[in-house]
Amino acid sequence: MEEREHDIYRKFQDLLSSKGVKPSFQRLLILEYIIKNKNHPSAEMIYQQISKNIPTLSRTTVYNNLNLFVKKGILTTLKTSDSESHYDIVDKPHAHFYCSVCGRIIDIDLKMPFFSRTFIQGHKIEEVKIQFLGICKKCLQ
Amino acid sequence: MEEREHDIYRKFQDLLSSKGVKPSFQRLLILEYIIKNKNHPSAEMIYQQISKNIPTLSRTTVYNNLNLFVKKGILTTLKTSDSESHYDIVDKPHAHFYCSVCGRIIDIDLKMPFFSRTFIQGHKIEEVKIQFLGICKKCLQ
DNA sequence: ATTTAATATTGTAATGATTACAATATTAAT
DNA sequence: ATTAATATTGTAATCATTACAATATTAAAT
16 A cells, blocks of 8 residues: 555545544545445445455455444445345435336435434434335336 | 144145145145244245244245246235245235344335326236335334 | 156255354453 | 554355255145
8 A cells, every 4th residue: 555545545444443443554445435336335346346456355354444444434235125235334314216127326415304313203213214216217118 | 634634724825725726735824934933034934934834845936936926926026125035915005114134024004095006107917016225113223 | 558758846955154162362441 | 672452364164045946735626
């Protein structure tokens, strides 16, 4: 990790550090992939891509770090009808649209009363997940 | 299936028939379990209970029929942080609260603008799932 | 009613995503 | 430089679910 990468990865380093996670090379690439692609990847998708840059990468490392990121509040998991977990960065609250035709997960920005609530019917809310299932704009055409 | 059961299971039979599913004994017991318990069970929970009544019951039968029920719109799946899928009857739209302490899934009745919408940002909506994650009323005490 | 076709159930084996665990490598602290 | 702490790796295990073939049950047709 020299000069050039310092520039590119500084914000990812800062994000990890601010959450108490040491910014290793593997972790930075995993985080970079998720943030830059915005495609809500599965562990396998991440592994396939990053192992091109780190041929020795292990799936276990990907799983370890995804779990760590979730625990630290950096990522959240999306469970679709397919068998793999998908991952999304935690930033501005938003919903997701799952297309049953192409399988894509599409970010849906919308204002939600619940996103700002901390309690519902006496239960303490820590996270709100809103999923729309159906057929996306593209696949309808 | 004689008299007594006819009375008890008629509404379940009607529900299955109306969705084009033949009301076999196994299917009726599976449906009954989910509707009566309202506990959003996993396939394994259903298998454990119903195999008390049908000792020859196969897990495959439970999985087959749960999948069939979902395909026919009788049930919907709930994916929690645990590794199993959970199942809920499809009736009045409602949200779910997942307690990270006791693991319960609690029905949350609330009015939602989305429940009546058929499109969002050009995408065709077929189902809306709203999950609240946190700590339930009981576990907060 | 009997035969035939269709459907449902069952049991076993396979699949596949994820995790457990032990070994090695890397980084940080003394 | 040495030691301790942490991260990564590879392999093996786990566990929910599915594939598949065999059997049983139900429905249809003669």
